[in-house]
């Protein structure tokens with residue numbers, strides 16, 4: 001059909017021209033689709049993927065962010081109950097280990113937790129008897145947990161009750177099947193240490209929580225302030241006797257008793273100065289100065 005309009009030679013030429021044009025279009029297309037966007041993104045700063053803070057009971061790495069813990073007094077423990085391995089101790093040890101130790105030591109104690117790779121020295125393997133610093137006996141592990149190991153990422157876990165440190169010791173031991181000799185002397189010393197006075201466990205809250213609380217307290221108690229060029233008698237006395245405006249604000253906002261009279265204000269300020277943010281010089285104010293201070297404070301401090 002087409003031979004009617006073009007001869008074979010002409011057709012070949014047309015087809016090859018078409019081929020060249022299509023090839024050109026293809027190359028231009030690739031260029032526009034791949035090379036240009038690539039060049040355009042080449043100098044863009046890498047977007048940071050936000051790292052979610054480690055939270056919750058398991059897997060925290062930052063000792064400042066340990067879960068909150070209520071303090072209290074723990075009575076002395078019977079060392080025999082803690083030195084003999086029992087199923088109860090073992091399961092408590094496992095729970096504590098999973099929550100506190102696996103990020104570094106790994107679930108099976110091979111020293112291959114997700115955080116271990118960056119450490120120098122890396123956590124040892126608990127399944128091998130080689131190279132322990134404090135030893136793999138209960139006294140050694142207890143010492144490690146109580147004091148940490150200097151120069152390594154192994155921090156002290158002395159805030160854990162003795163019983164928990166012992167539970168962890170049993171669990172760490174159970175991860176390696178090699179025999180663990182304990183010297184009688186070391187066990188006797190450990191018993192003595194375990195039996196010594198009861199423990200006081202302090203309240204612990206994560207640092208971030210403490211900061212949030214402080215911030216809230218501060219926003220409820222903005223420091224007291226008077227304008228620098230306020231020369232009213234009240235402002236002048238104020239500047240003389242308020243030494244810590246934040247503390248003074250906090251103290252006065254906590255109670256309304258001082259609002260009753262000048263005498264009550266003096267009773268609120270004088271006995272605790274300067275710890276309450278007021279200067280001890282407040283004791284030397286004249287009656288009219290007290291009056292000025294009293295009205296100044298009344299007008300500045302709103303009741304809750």
Ligand code: HEC
Pocket residue numbers: 061096097100101102103104105115119121122123124125131132133134135136140141144145149152153154155157168169172
């Ligand atoms: C932040 C990482 C990290 C955490 C969390 C951690 N360890 Fe360690 N641990 C280490 C490193 C590093 C060492 C030092 C290298 C070594 O001796 O294994 C170590 C050493 C030890 C040792 C060996 C002591 C010796 O005599 O050599 C014991 C036992 C141990 N840790 C137990 C624990 C237990 C139990 C916990 C949980 C309560 C824990 N560790 C939590 C990093 C960690």
